[in-house]
Amino acid sequence: MSQNDSLIDKPENAVATVKVIKAGFKAIRFLADLGIHEGEKIRIVKNDIGPVIVEVKGTRVAIGRGLAGKIEV
Amino acid sequence: MPKQCPHCGKRSRFHRHRSRAMKPKLGLTNETKYSKRYGRGFKKDFNDHSIEHKIAFLGNPNVGKSSLFNILSGSHVHVGNWPGKTVEKKEGHFILSDEYFSLVDLPGAYSLSARSEEELVTRHFIVDEQPDLICVIADATRLERTLFIALQAMELTNNVAIIINMKDIAEKECINLDVGLLEEKLGVPVLYVCAYEDESIIRIKKFIYDSLHTKKYTFTPAIMMYSQKIEYMIQNISIQIADRKLLSEYPTRWVAFRILEGDRIVKDELAKEYDLADIENKIEKLAKEEQFDPAVEISKRKYGALHQIVYSAVSGYEDFKETTSDRIDKTLLHKSWGYLILIVIFAAFFLITFYASSPIITGIDWVFVQFSSWVLTSLESINSPAFLNSLLVNGVIAGIAAVLLFLPIIAIFYALIAILEDSGYLARSAYLMDKVMGKFGMQGSAFLSLIMGFGCNVAGVMATRTIKNKRERTTMIIANSFIPCAARLGVIAFLTGIFFQPWLAAIIMLLLYGVSILLVLLTGLIFKLFYESDDPLPLILELPEYRRPRFRSVMNLTWERTGIFLKKAGTFIFVASLVIWFLSNVPYVKPTENTVLLYVGMSPVIVTKVSIAEFLGRGLEAITIPLFGFSWKMVVPLIFGIPAKEVIISALSILYPGGITKVLWTIPQVISFLLFQLTYAPCFATIAVIKSETKSWKLTAVGFFYPLIVTSILTIIVFQIFSAIM
Ligand SMILES: Nc1nc2c(ncn2[C@@H]2O[C@H](COP(=O)(O)OP(=O)(O)OP(=O)(O)O)[C@@H](O)[C@H]2O)c(=O)[nH]1
Numbered sequence: 001m002s003q004n005d006s007l008i009d010k011p012e013n014a015v016a017t018v019k020v021i022k023a024g025f026k027a028i029r030f031l032a033d034l035g036i037h038e039g040e041k042i043r044i045v046k047n048d049i050g051p052v053i054v055e056v057k058g059t060r061v062a063i064g065r066g067l068a069g070k071i072e073v
Numbered sequence: 074m075p076k077q078c079p080h081c082g083k084r085s086r087f088h089r090h091r092s093r094a095m096k097p098k099l100g101l102t103n104e105t106k107y108s109k110r111y112g113r114g115f116k117k118d119f120n121d122h123s124i125e126h127k128i129a130f131l132g133n134p135n136v137g138k139s140s141l142f143n144i145l146s147g148s149h150v151h152v153g154n155w156p157g158k159t160v161e162k163k164e165g166h167f168i169l170s171d172e173y174f175s176l177v178d179l180p181g182a183y184s185l186s187a188r189s190e191e192e193l194v195t196r197h198f199i200v201d202e203q204p205d206l207i208c209v210i211a212d213a214t215r216l217e218r219t220l221f222i223a224l225q226a227m228e229l230t231n232n233v234a235i236i237i238n239m240k241d242i243a244e245k246e247c248i249n250l251d252v253g254l255l256e257e258k259l260g261v262p263v264l265y266v267c268a269y270e271d272e273s274i275i276r277i278k279k280f281i282y283d284s285l286h287t288k289k290y291t292f293t294p295a296i297m298m299y300s301q302k303i304e305y306m307i308q309n310i311s312i313q314i315a316d317r318k319l320l321s322e323y324p325t326r327w328v329a330f331r332i333l334e335g336d337r338i339v340k341d342e343l344a345k346e347y348d349l350a351d352i353e354n355k356i357e358k359l360a361k362e363e364q365f366d367p368a369v370e371i372s373k374r375k376y377g378a379l380h381q382i383v384y385s386a387v388s389g390y391e392d393f394k395e396t397t398s399d400r401i402d403k404t405l406l407h408k409s410w411g412y413l414i415l416i417v418i419f420a421a422f423f424l425i426t427f428y429a430s431s432p433i434i435t436g437i438d439w440v441f442v443q444f445s446s447w448v449l450t451s452l453e454s455i456n457s458p459a460f461l462n463s464l465l466v467n468g469v470i471a472g473i474a475a476v477l478l479f480l481p482i483i484a485i486f487y488a489l490i491a492i493l494e495d496s497g498y499l500a501r502s503a504y505l506m507d508k509v510m511g512k513f514g515m516q517g518s519a520f521l522s523l524i525m526g527f528g529c530n531v532a533g534v535m536a537t538r539t540i541k542n543k544r545e546r547t548t549m550i551i552a553n554s555f556i557p558c559a560a561r562l563g564v565i566a567f568l569t570g571i572f573f574q575p576w577l578a579a580i581i582m583l584l585l586y587g588v589s590i591l592l593v594l595l596t597g598l599i600f601k602l603f604y605e606s607d608d609p610l611p612l613i614l615e616l617p618e619y620r621r622p623r624f625r626s627v628m629n630l631t632w633e634r635t636g637i638f639l640k641k642a643g644t645f646i647f648v649a650s651l652v653i654w655f656l657s658n659v660p661y662v663k664p665t666e667n668t669v670l671l672y673v674g675m676s677p678v679i680v681t682k683v684s685i686a687e688f689l690g691r692g693l694e695a696i697t698i699p700l701f702g703f704s705w706k707m708v709v710p711l712i713f714g715i716p717a718k719e720v721i722i723s724a725l726s727i728l729y730p731g732g733i734t735k736v737l738w739t740i741p742q743v744i745s746f747l748l749f750q751l752t753y754a755p756c757f758a759t760i761a762v763i764k765s766e767t768k769s770w771k772l773t774a775v776g777f778f779y780p781l782i783v784t785s786i787l788t789i790i791v792f793q794i795f796s797a798i799m
C-alpha cells in the first residue's frame with residue numbers, strides 16, 4: 001500500500017481507514033456529519049466509473065469521483 | 074431541568090389553560106386564530122382541547138419520519154425514499170385525553186449545523202419555535218448514523234425523546250436492541266417501534282403523552298465531553314458570552330459550540346452585541362496548532378461516543394458484509410448494463426404515463442362536453458343572457474376542464490415517480506447520471522428534474538428542490554423550459570404525422586428530443602461560465618436500501634404532490650382560462666359567419682376573421698417569413714401557444730379549416746415550425762412556478778426570454794440551412 005492511496009485506487013470490497021481528506025471545508029464537514037472522517041473504517045462497495053460508493057456506519061454513500069480522489073486511505 | 078409551567082407544573086412550556094385561552098387577543102378569538110392555522114375544521118376540536126403541545130419530528134432522511142407522522146395524524150403527508158426530499162414543513166395533529174398535540178414533520182437532515190436548505194429549515198424550526206418535545210426518529214438498522222442528530226439536539230435542549238423505527242427489518246436481520254440500556258446511556262426516553270404495526274400508533278401517542286406529563290421518564294441528556302483543548306476553548310467563549318442579551322434563551326454551552334464550529338447564523342446574531350474578532354482569532358490559532366477543523370473534531374467525538382453507546386446496547390450488526398441491495402446494485406449500477414436498464418425503465422415510465430392517461434383524458438373530455446352542452450341548453454331554456462351563458466360554459470366550466478384534463482397525466486406521472494422513489498431506484502438513477510451530468514456542470518440530482526420536465530415543466534421546476542447547489546438549481550429551473558412537455562409532444566406527433574412517413578416521423582421526433590436535451594446541457598455549460606457558484610459541493614448521496622414500494626406510501630406521495638400541483642398550476646390554469654375568455658369576449662359579440670371559434674384548452678375563444686391576431690400575424694410576417702419561414706397563419710398559433718402549448722394544434726386547425734396538407738408548408742417550414750415550438754417559451758403555469766421557486770422577478774424574466782432568444786437563433790440557422798439545400 002503506497003502512502004497516498006485515495007478511495008479511487010482501492011478495489012471493490014476493500015476495507016480501509018480514512019487517513020486524511022484534502023477537500024474544501026464544506027465537503028469535509030458534510031462528510032464528517034455522515035461519519036466519514038479520519039480514523040473511520042469504511043468499505044468500498046463500488047468503484048469503477050462514476051461516483052464511488054462506500055459503506056460507512058451501515059449505510060451506503062455515493063461520493064462524487066473527484067471528491068473520492070481527495071479522500072486518502 | 075426542563076422549564077416548567079408556572080400554573081400547573083407541567084413540563085411543557087407552551088400548553089394553554091382554558092381561562093387564558095378564551096380571551097380574545099389582537100381582536101382575533103383563538104378560534105379564528107387557530108382555524109386559520111390548522112384549517113377550517115379545527116374550530117370544533119379546539120373548544121374541547123385547550124392544552125396544546127408542540128411536537129417536532131426530527132431525523133435523518135429516510136428513517137420513516139413521514140410514515141410515523143402519517144399514522145399518528147392520519148393526514149396525507151409526503152412519504153418516500155429520496156434522501157432529503159421533504160423540503161416543506163408539514164403539520165398535523167392528534168388528540169389524546171382531551172389534549173391537543175400538534176405535530177410537525179421536518180425535512181430529513183443529517184445534522185443541525187444548518188449547512189443545506191433542509192437543515193436550515195429544520196434548525197430554524199427547532200431553535201425558533203422551541204417545540205415542547207423533539208422526537209428524534211432513528212432507524213434501528215443504522216443507529217449510529219441516525220442517532221447523531223439526536224446528540225446534537227440534546228445539546229440544544231433537554232426535551233428530546235427518541236423513537237427508533239424499522240423494528241420489523243431489524244428483527245428480520247436479527248438485530249437485538251436493549252432499549253433500557255440505550256435510555257440509560259442517552260439519558261432521554263426511547264421507544265422502539267415499527268411504522269406498519271397498528272399498535273404502534275397508540276404506543277407512540279402514549280409515549281409522547283407520558284414524556285410530557287409523567288415522571289416516568291427522565292430528561293437528563295448525556296453531556297458530551299470533548300478533548301481538553303476544545304473544552305478549554307468552550308469555557309473561554311462561554312465566559313465571554315455568559316451575560317448576553319441576544320440568544321439568551323439557548324444554553325450557553327450550545328451557543329459557544331456554534332461559535333467554535335463557525336456557525337454563521339449564530340455568529341452574525343451575536344456580532345450585534347459582541348466583538349467576536351478576538352474569539353475568532355483564538356479559534357483560528359487553535360485550529361492551526363492542532364491542525365483540525367473544530368467542526369469536524371466535534372462531529373468525530375460525537376460519533377466516537379455513539380459507537381460505544383450503540384455497541385454496548387445493540388447486538389447483531391454485521392458491518393462490511395455484502396447485502397442484498399449491494400448485489401442488486403452490481404447489476405443495476407453496472408457501468409454498461411446500468412445505463413441500458415436506466416433507459417429501459419424510463420422509456421417504460423413515459424410510455425405508461427402517456428398510454429395510461431390518454432383514455433382517461435378522453436373520458437374526462439367527453440364528460441365535460443356533455444356537461445357543457447347540457448348546461449348550455451338548460452340555461453338557454455330559461456332564457457338567461459347569452460353573455461352569461463358564455464361566461465359560465467366557456468369561461469368557468471372550460472377553465473375547470475382545462476385543469477382536470479391535466480390531472481391524469483400528472484397523477485400517473487407522480488404515482489410512477491413515487492414507486493421509483495419508494496423502491497430506492499430514483500437515488501440510483503441520480504447516481505448513474507452523475508457522470509453524464511457532471512460534464513455539463515450539473516450533478517446527478519438534476520436528472521430527476523429533467524425527467525419530471527418531460528411530463529410537465531411545472532413538475533420539473535418543482536423537482537429542482539432536491540438539488541443542493543444553488544447554481545445548479547437555478548440552471549435546472551431555467552433549462553426546464555427546453556424540455557418538451559407532454560403538450561408539445563402532441564404538436565410534434567400531429568405535424569410529423571401529416572408531413573412525414575412514419576419511420577421518418579419517429580426519427581424526427583427523436584432528433585427533436587435530442588435537440589432539447591442538448592439545449593438543457595448547453596444551458597448548464599453557459600450558467601457554469603456566467604453564474605458565480607458558492608463553493609460547489611460535490612455529489613454526496615446516501616443510497617437507501619432497496620425496498621418493496623408500499624401501496625400506502627405511494628398513494629400518500631401521489632396524493633400530496635398532485636395536491637401541490639393542483640394548488641400551484643391548477644389555480645393558475647383556471648384563472649388564465651378566465652382571463653383569456655374575458656380578453657377575447659369583451660365586448661361580447663354573438664358568434665356569426667365572420668367569426669371562428671378558437672379552442673384554448675377546452676375554452677372556445679371567439680376570434681373575428683379580421684381579428685387582432687391576424688393583424689398582428691401579418692405585421693410580423695415581414696420579419697418571420699425571411700428569417701423563420703413563418704406565414705401569419707403559422708405565427709398566430711405560436712402566439713396563442715405562449716400561455717399553454719395545447720392551444721397550438723387547435724389554433725392551427727382553426728386557421729386551416731381544410732386541414733393542413735403537404736402542399737401548404739414546405740419541408741424547411743415544417744422543420745422550422747417544429748423546432749421553434751419545441752422550446753420557444755415556457756407556458757404561463759411554468760412561469761408562475763419559476764417565480765414562486767426562485768422568488769426573483771429577474772430570474773423569471775430570464776426564464777422567459779432566454780429560451781425565446783436561444784430558440785429564435787437556433788431556428789433561424791436551421792431554417793436558412795434547410796432552405797439553402799432544398
Ligand atoms: N420496513 C419498514 N419500512 C418503513 C418503516 N417506516 C418507514 N418505512 C419506509 O421507509 C421509507 C422512508 O420513509 P419516510 O417516512 O418517507 O421517511 P422520512 O424520514 O420522512 O424521509 P425524508 O422525508 O426523506 O426525510 C418509506 O419507503 C417507508 O415505507 C418501518 O417501520 N418498517
Ligand SMILES: [Mg+2]
Nearest residue numbers: 138139151159
Ligand atoms: Mg419525510
